[in-house]
Amino acid sequence: MIAEIIAAGSEMLTPHRQDTNSLYLTSRLNELGVTVAFKTIVGDNLQHLTNAARIALQRADIVIFSGGLGPTEDDLTREAVAAALNLKLRQDSTILESLRKRFAARGITMTANNSKQADLVFGATVLPNANGSAPGQYLDTTYWQQHGPSLHRIVILLPGPPKELKPMFDEQCRPLLAAALPPFALARRQLRMALIPESQVDARTAPIYKQYPDVETTILAGHAEIQLHFVCVRPTLAEAQARVDELSERIEAELDDAIFSSSGESLEEVVLLHLGMRHLTLAAAESCSGGLLAERLTAVPGSSRYFLGGAVVYSDHLKTIFADVPESMIATHGPVSEPVARALAEGIRQRTGASLGVAITGIAGPTPGTGPDAEKPLGLVYLALADGVQTVVKEVNISGDRDRVRLWASQHALEMIRRHML
Amino acid sequence: MIAEIIAAGSEMLTPHRQDTNSLYLTSRLNELGVTVAFKTIVGDNLQHLTNAARIALQRADIVIFSGGLGPTEDDLTREAVAAALNLKLRQDSTILESLRKRFAARGITMTANNSKQADLVFGATVLPNANGSAPGQYLDTTYWQQHGPSLHRIVILLPGPPKELKPMFDEQCRPLLAAALPPFALARRQLRMALIPESQVDARTAPIYKQYPDVETTILAGHAEIQLHFVCVRPTLAEAQARVDELSERIEAELDDAIFSSSGESLEEVVLLHLGMRHLTLAAAESCSGGLLAERLTAVPGSSRYFLGGAVVYSDHLKTIFADVPESMIATHGPVSEPVARALAEGIRQRTGASLGVAITGIAGPTPGTGPDAEKPLGLVYLALADGVQTVVKEVNISGDRDRVRLWASQHALEMIRRHML
Numbered sequence: 001m002i003a004e005i006i007a008a009g010s011e012m013l014t015p016h017r018q019d020t021n022s023l024y025l026t027s028r029l030n031e032l033g034v035t036v037a038f039k040t041i042v043g044d045n046l047q048h049l050t051n052a053a054r055i056a057l058q059r060a061d062i063v064i065f066s067g068g069l070g071p072t073e074d075d076l077t078r079e080a081v082a083a084a085l086n087l088k089l090r091q092d093s094t095i096l097e098s099l100r101k102r103f104a105a106r107g108i109t110m111t112a113n114n115s116k117q118a119d120l121v122f123g124a125t126v127l128p129n130a131n132g133s134a135p136g137q138y139l140d141t142t143y144w145q146q147h148g149p150s151l152h153r154i155v156i157l158l159p160g161p162p163k164e165l166k167p168m169f170d171e172q173c174r175p176l177l178a179a180a181l182p183p184f185a186l187a188r189r190q191l192r193m194a195l196i197p198e199s200q201v202d203a204r205t206a207p208i209y210k211q212y213p214d215v216e217t218t219i220l221a222g223h224a225e226i227q228l229h230f231v232c233v234r235p236t237l238a239e240a241q242a243r244v245d246e247l248s249e250r251i252e253a254e255l256d257d258a259i260f261s262s263s264g265e266s267l268e269e270v271v272l273l274h275l276g277m278r279h280l281t282l283a284a285a286e287s288c289s290g291g292l293l294a295e296r297l298t299a300v301p302g303s304s305r306y307f308l309g310g311a312v313v314y315s316d317h318l319k320t321i322f323a324d325v326p327e328s329m330i331a332t333h334g335p336v337s338e339p340v341a342r343a344l345a346e347g348i349r350q351r352t353g354a355s356l357g358v359a360i361t362g363i364a365g366p367t368p369g370t371g372p373d374a375e376k377p378l379g380l381v382y383l384a385l386a387d388g389v390q391t392v393v394k395e396v397n398i399s400g401d402r403d404r405v406r407l408w409a410s411q412h413a414l415e416m417i418r419r420h421m422l
Numbered sequence: 423m424i425a426e427i428i429a430a431g432s433e434m435l436t437p438h439r440q441d442t443n444s445l446y447l448t449s450r451l452n453e454l455g456v457t458v459a460f461k462t463i464v465g466d467n468l469q470h471l472t473n474a475a476r477i478a479l480q481r482a483d484i485v486i487f488s489g490g491l492g493p494t495e496d497d498l499t500r501e502a503v504a505a506a507l508n509l510k511l512r513q514d515s516t517i518l519e520s521l522r523k524r525f526a527a528r529g530i531t532m533t534a535n536n537s538k539q540a541d542l543v544f545g546a547t548v549l550p551n552a553n554g555s556a557p558g559q560y561l562d563t564t565y566w567q568q569h570g571p572s573l574h575r576i577v578i579l580l581p582g583p584p585k586e587l588k589p590m591f592d593e594q595c596r597p598l599l600a601a602a603l604p605p606f607a608l609a610r611r612q613l614r615m616a617l618i619p620e621s622q623v624d625a626r627t628a629p630i631y632k633q634y635p636d637v638e639t640t641i642l643a644g645h646a647e648i649q650l651h652f653v654c655v656r657p658t659l660a661e662a663q664a665r666v667d668e669l670s671e672r673i674e675a676e677l678d679d680a681i682f683s684s685s686g687e688s689l690e691e692v693v694l695l696h697l698g699m700r701h702l703t704l705a706a707a708e709s710c711s712g713g714l715l716a717e718r719l720t721a722v723p724g725s726s727r728y729f730l731g732g733a734v735v736y737s738d739h740l741k742t743i744f745a746d747v748p749e750s751m752i753a754t755h756g757p758v759s760e761p762v763a764r765a766l767a768e769g770i771r772q773r774t775g776a777s778l779g780v781a782i783t784g785i786a787g788p789t790p791g792t793g794p795d796a797e798k799p800l801g802l803v804y805l806a807l808a809d810g811v812q813t814v815v816k817e818v819n820i821s822g823d824r825d826r827v828r829l830w831a832s833q834h835a836l837e838m839i840r841r842h843m844l
Contacts, residue, residue: 013458015449016642016651018440027437036435037470039463048459048481055477059470220438229438284734290720291713294734298712301788301824309740312706312716314731318774322733322744352740366723402723 001181002037003029004060006052008068008077009160010043021066021158021165028169032177033184033233034062044074046083053084057143057153062177067160069134071114077157078137082121085143085155089119095126095135102133121157127172132164138176154180184233187240189248191228192261194415195408201226205251212247224411225267257422260415267414268296268303274421275306275356282417283354284310285323285344287335288362288381293410308354313344323347323359334372336361341382342391349386356420357386360413362398364405381409385416392416423603424459425451426482428474430490430499431582432465443488443580443587450591454599455606455655456484466496468505475506479565479575484599489582491556493536499579500559504543507565507577511541517548517557524555543579549594554586560598576602606655609662611670613650614683616837617830623648627673634669646833647689679844682837689836690718690725696843697728697778704839705776706732707745707766709757710784710803715832730776735766745769745781756794758783763804764813771808778842779808780835784820786827803831807838814838 005026007019019041026036037060042052049068056063068077082089095118103110117134120126127136137157144150156173158165193201198221205228209217218229230247234240252259260270275282284293284307291312297303311322316335319325324347325340333339341359349357362381363369369376379398384391394416398408427448429441441463448458459482464474471490478485490499504511517540525532539556542548549558559579566572578595580587615623620643627650631639640651652669656662674681682692697704706715706729713734719725733744738757741747746769747762755761763781771779784803785791791798801820806813816838820830 013448013461014640015445015452016640018442018445020440023437023440026435030437037465037467038474039435041461043459045459051481052460059473218436218438283740286713287731289717290725290731291708291716291734292720294713294736295711295717298714298734298736299825299828303712304736307736309709309712309734309736309744311733311744312713312720312731314716314720314726314729315774318705318731321773322731351743352737403721406721 001034001061002059003034003062003064004038004040004056005036006040006042006049006056006063006065007160008042008044008049008065008080010045010074012041013043019066021160021162024162024166025064025066025169028174029062030231031186032174032181033186034177034181044068044076046076046080049076049080050083053080057084057151057155058145061152062154062156064156064158066158066165069117069136069157069159071111071116071133073113075116075134078116078119078121081155081157085121085139085141087122087141090122091115092118092120092126095120098128099133121155124157125176127158127168129159129164129168131167132159132161134159134164136168136172138173140180183235185235185237185240187232187234187237187244189230189244189262190264191248191251191255191259192265192267193226193255193258194224194260194267194411196226196255196258198226201228201255204254208250208254209247212243215243215247217247224408257419260418266300267411267418269300271414271417272297272300272303272306274418278421280355280421281306281308282356282358283308283348283352284413285313285319285348285357285359286310287313287319287344287360288364289360289406289409289413290314292406293358293360293413296410296414308352310348310352319344323351332372334369334376336363336369336373336376336380336382338382338393338395341384342386342393345384345386345391349388355387356417358413358417359384360409362405362409364402364409366402379405381405381412383409383412383416385420387420392420423456423483424481425456425484425486426460426462426478427458428462428464428471428478428485428487429582430464430466430471430487430502432467432496434463435465441488443582443584446584446588447486447488447591450596451484452653453608454596454603455608456599456603466490466498468498468502471498471502472505475502479506479573479577480567483574484576484578486578486580488580488587491539491558491579491581493533493538493555495535497538497556500538500541500543503577503579507543507561507563509544509563512544513537514540514542514548517542520550521555543577546579547598549580549590551581551586551590553589554581554583556581556586558590558594560595562602605657607657607659607662609654609656609659609666611652611666611684612686613670613673613677613681614687614689615648615677615680616646616682616689616833618648618677618680620648623650623677626676630672630676631669634665637665637669639669646830679841682840688722689833689840691722693836693839694719694722694725694728696840700843702777702843703728703730704778704780705730705770705774706835707735707741707770707779707781708732709735709741709766709782710786711782711828711831711835712736714828715780715782715835718832718836730774732770732774741766745773754794756791756798758785758791758795758798758802758804760804760815760817763806764808764815767806767808768813771810777809778839780839781806782831782835784827784831786824786831788824801827803827803834805831805834805838807842809842814842
């Protein structure tokens with residue numbers, strides 16, 4: 001079964017807006033055994049949209065439209081689908097009534113253009129919209145080609161806003177599609193790892209995953225992280241899950257502690273989980289990462305139980321006043337140095353009373369350091385972790401621009417904390 | 423003139439990857455007077471790609487392909503374009519030679535499959551690739567339809583990786599297109615503002631921008647910011663720029679100091695510029711935003727001259743030890759309170775010796791506060807700014823989830839600092 005997703009809306013043909021619904025829909029369709037073979041983005045133009053609908057009806061079993069269901073003149077998906085299928089639109093009195101009620105509940109009189117939203121393609125099932133005014137539509141129908149055989153097609157019209165489209169698809173389209181399509185079971189698993197090159201992951205895992213041709217393995221790299229995705233399709237979920245789990249376990253054994261998560265958690269979530277399990281608290285002193293590490297940790301709900309906070313010691317003076325780094329040490333070695341990293345980690349730990357103190361100091365660029373740091377290369381970063389017994393310091397060289405150096409520095413720090421607790 | 427962009431690559435039909443080249447290409451095409459009317463995403467399948475090429479050749483004057491120019495079996499764009507246009511491929515000996523040299527320079531023997539990259543669609547101009555192995559191709563040609571008149575078409579084949587595609591388009595395609603298309607001048611301008619509702623921006627500016635039907639006005643909302651984009655097309659750039667500038671100035675007069683930037687700077691860049699002009703320094707004490715404000719400021723290169731750093735006072739104890747907030751004040755009023763925000767701003771200013779101290783304390787959720795904060799609503803945030811003479815405190819209620827509360831809290835803080843310096 002192949003599908004085409006058509007996103008309708010002139011704003012998605014500008015440099016500013018992109019269709020993102022299709023990523024979500026693709027993930028859901030894949031779970032039903034449907035492959036997305038085409039995606040089309042078309043503007044609010046009846047002729048363009050009607051032609052795009054005809055092309056899609058010729059080449060895909062399932063055609064899903066997102067957008068163009070609102071009340072304005074630019075909302076043309078209903079008209080285009082009806083024209084492409086040679087079907088009429090009929091005004092549905094139940095929808096019209098519920099639209100009127102919706103407006104009345106807000107104390108607004110419904111303007112005439114809103115009644116467009118009650119137009120149903122002949123034969124369509126209404127998909128009520130709990131989160132907006134425009135209902136969706138679902139058609140299990142026949143496409144009578146002008147030249148060529150008639151084709152069995154499923155056509156779905158969904159509203160454009162993601163918060164309307166997603167629940168409508170999940171709650172209403174999914175069961176309808178599952179009933180219409182052959183039974184299908186898909187299992188997934190995902191392994192995540194940081195600070196290991198993609199080529200190395202592939203070299204070490206390819207000999208294993210190639211033994212599982214029935215499991216689709218995808219390696220994704222980005223945001224200082226590598227993800228391995230496994231997908232398997234079998235007649236039953238138990239069989240599919242068994243294959244995915246077997247492959248995943250063999251790869252976990254190969255990559256061992258490079259893997260920080262096998263059930264979806266982010267690196268910061270894993271670090272917080274480990275802190276929680278060991279009843280430890282953490283504080284951070286950040287120079288070049290400027291608060292990024294703290295920001296990432298505090299983005300996780302509940303992080304306040306294990307992450308106390310810390311200091312953004314961007315200037316030299318703040319390194320001294322918030323983490324007790326001696327001025328003379330900074331003057332001698334430069335702020336980007338092994339001793340300063342060590343002193344920062346130990347200082348922030350002592351000051352805050354946290355179990356663990358972590359520190360990041362480096363040259364994020366684009367301008368070089370000053371004083372003793374003037375000759376040090378861009379991307380040089382020192383990380384330190386103090387636990388009261390010992391302090392570990394790590395020197396790394398991170399390539400790339402300022403954003404990349406900061407992101408990777410925060411990733412190194414998180415990974416250092418995680419490995420410390422293993 | 424209308425264009426279609428076809429992105430070739432099965433990975434863009436998964437839930438994980440998206441075509442982003444088209445946003446860049448759209449922006450560049452618009453500057454040449456070309457409207458993008460269709461975007462198609464198609465997998466690495468010769469038949470699908472050839473049919474997509476034929477459809478595009480029927481409906482668009484300019485057809486641009488991205489991706490599918492590499493050496494593997496999956497790279498099928500050359501073959502599909504040749505088939506759609508009924509043209510042959512010919513191997514170009516100059517490209518072949520330069521491919522061989524490229525491999526030799528890296529000490530690698532070129533494998534046979536790489537020679538595919540020397541296949542040119544008959545009549546195409548080669549677009550050398552300075553950043554990768556696959557050259558692009560440019561065709562000014564005639565599409566002989568099976569039924570219907572012959573059509574004049576420009577067809578461009580570009581490699582998929584953005585760092586290869588972008589310079590190739592800018593340096594080679596743009597001049598070719600500019601020479602082939604009617605002369606065209608486009609002027610742009612952009613106004614940015616924070617913390618003002620989109621509906622209010624539209625209500626106040628629509629009476630003005632509607633008087634300029636020759637200027638395309640777009641309102642974009644997102645990331646706690648509103649952007650107004652103006653685009654005007656005229657025979658000469660001077661005329662187009664004059665229209666855009668006139669409209670922009672009238673809207674600047676209407677929205678006045680709500681606008682933080684009229685030449686592209688971000689809010690954090692504007693704040694740093696103002697600090698620099700006034701020779702002021704800033705330090706921050708952040709509770710619920712957890713370092714996000716510091717992270718945003720330090721993401722700007724050169725920020726270290728005006729932003730000293732500060733403290734992430736996530737726990738109550740850190741509010742006391744890093745910003746001298748009395749424990750009794752926290753116990754009485756709760757950490758999310760007007761007095762604590764004030765004390766944090768004043769404390770961080772005094773501790774660090776900065777000219778300005780800014781503080782953020784609030785309830786980001788999803789769990790409520792504790793102690794005196796237990797009854798306070800999620801999204802309640804106090805912001806404070808101390809300059810040594812006076813301290814201003816602001817109470818806001820931010821709707822939405824944890825991420826949104828944190829982002830808007832940091833935006834309120836930046837806007838508070840900016841307005842203080844006006």
